[in-house]
Amino acid sequence: MSIIAGVDIGNSTTEVAIARIEDGGSPEFLSSGSTMTTGIKGTAENISGIVQVLKESMEAASINMEDLELVLLNEATPVIGDVAMETVTETVVTESSMVGHNPGSPGGEGIGVGQTTHIRDLEDSDSDDSLPDEPIIVIVPQDYDFEVAADIITRALEAGVEVKAGIVQGDDGVLIANRLPEALPFVDEVAHIEKVPLDMLAAVEVAPQGRAVQQLSNPYGIATLFSLSSEETGHVIPIAKALIGLRSAVVIRTPESDVESKQIPAGSITFMGENQNLDIELEAGADAIMDTLAKVEPLSDVQGESGTNVGGMIERVRQTMADVTEKSLEDVKIRDVLAVDCQVPQQVEGGIADEFSTETATGLAVMVDTDRLLMERVAESLSEKIDTPVELGGAEANTAILGALTTPGIDVPVAIIDGGAGSVDAAQFQKGKPVEHVHLAGAGNMVTLLIQNELGLERFEVAEQIKINPLAKVESLFHIRHEDNSVQFFDDPLDSGLFGRVVLVKDDEFIPIESDHTLDRIRTVRQEAKRRVLLRNSIRALERISPSNNIRFLNFVAIVGRFGLDFELPQMLTNELISFDIVAGVANVREGLGPTNAVATGLIINYCQQQDEAA
């Protein structure tokens, strides 16, 4: 009879299982525990976390540390992943020909077309001859108070000037529009109003509340307003594109102005396969990149064109990996890449109202091999520290399968999906055959990166929280509406800082999100990011390990590790895999631990099986 411990060091958590092994060989599990991994996985800093969780678990089982006879350490998944993102399109405005933005509160509504005219030209409306006699768009800088401006415009209207619309620098659009005898559209919060050219034909459109501009986001609409030729209409497409979905917009026709939506030469990626090398431009988009990758497989390394964005991106990842693994740069080989397209808000180059337009960006997740040496070093120092023998107890894929097989209702042939921050791992086991496993780039961190960029968040941590917690809207201090539309009431008022905010529901705590995105938008971005990275990679991984690359040949799929703890991913996966006639669900290791502790449990089972075989 002996007491042994299985220890699984993951990127974020360290898990432990303690078992008593009878002479007959089968293990009796006594306790389990988990804690945050201290330091980067595979480094000496892990030791303090391991020792702590070992002590806790031993105490829970009422056993002295001295009685521990053997510690089995996982042979870590031999990959580390990293992510990077570059935008591949940009919108450039030359000669200030367009203002398209979403001020909180534009004034009035409708469309006005006229010559851009400074408000000072309307001021002396007593001398009739100096007043403009054609339709005008009035330009109001911030040093005109709203009442003064409204007064000047009203007098000009009364004197017969055809004021059709206005462009305002301050946040005064509604205030001015409310004080005029007739309803005119006013676009406000145009920060750099001095850049608006005067005496040019311009069109201002303000959509009714809840709508977006119609005329100015339609190339033919712009052509109609400015009487453009068919050739000129071709040139306004980028303008129309940039104005889609906005509530207010201005387009100014200047002789040489131009709005370009252009591709940034982001460089090309070279996939070096065992059989052939292929190049692909980053701006070709994620699908083309993934297709090229599929043609090249099996992959031996990846390189980015030097001196370009993508070159920098890939080298940066390689450098990080070299630092972590303490290998030389040349020895760090990239084994997998996942490319994902996303739409990120970017400030328009040359814009005059600090406009944003939605640009295309490509995110890359890459993965490199590490080696066994790292864990051996951890095992050695751990052994010294606790004065107990420590062994590496078998590949993570095998042990995870053994752990997952303790789930009630499961059987071989079985496949598992184990996802963490850096990679999606899958393994498949059939009786009498060795375990097949695969590691793919792109997992939790990639999802966080997509959420961060698509929502334009400054901090990665905020995106991380959005990824793992459901949302709610605080509608009053006594009730919130969850993202599934259900309402929850409270007897005691919530914190005043939460009033009206979109919050994350984390256990019993609410964390406000500082952004002006609606709950629906955040939820869509979050789910799309999970779908595009985690779901897609899970399917890709299952295809690779299943016999003849067909998912239908799998019978049971169990989700273990952190993926299983996500509040929506398991359901998304189950839903997706139902169409393949597969039993897919979250593992329930040792009938009660859920998706956690599979590897730690598997380490002990593996050890017992080996003892059996030896005996």
Added chain:
Amino acid sequence: MSDEGTNQQQQAVEEMELEEVGEAELGDSSDEVVIAVAPAFGDQGKKQTMLGIPHAAILREIFAGIEEEELKPRLIRVWRSADLAFIGLDAAKLSGSGIAISIQSRGTTLIHQRDLLPLTPLELFPQAPNLDLSAYRHIGKNAAQYAKGDSPSPVPQTNDPMSRPMWQAIAAVFHIREAEFVKQEKPVELKVNFEK
């Protein structure tokens, strides 16, 4: 979002007339924001904040901020206290939207909501010397957004460690003066006429 960082004080009104039009009643329209002034605000004594900003100009900016968000301001005076928090909460309980702004004559301001405890307002602007007219405009705008159920970013505030030693004594004088006008009467509705 562009903030009204620079001056909008072109036409800073200096004077106003406040007319009492009866007891302030419970509002029934959800598109109003109540602005409650403290007992000495506006038509008593100096008619300006400790920084010298005319009370009339402050009210006009707060009104403008609310109007820009297409809501309606309603002005009342709370007599029973000189304490900003209690004035604000009294006003919020009278407000159809449940949102109110309260201002003391020295310029200190907050945004309150009717379900809150007196000392936990939605936003508090404790350092009057650091508030300018564009800040008051923004306060009006934020209050209106809360009333709409939006979640505005709080109005940015500067924290000047020197304002305490420089202004504390003056602030105390303002507060003492404010407290002298307190009387145990119900809040009254005010009608305002800005004079140019």
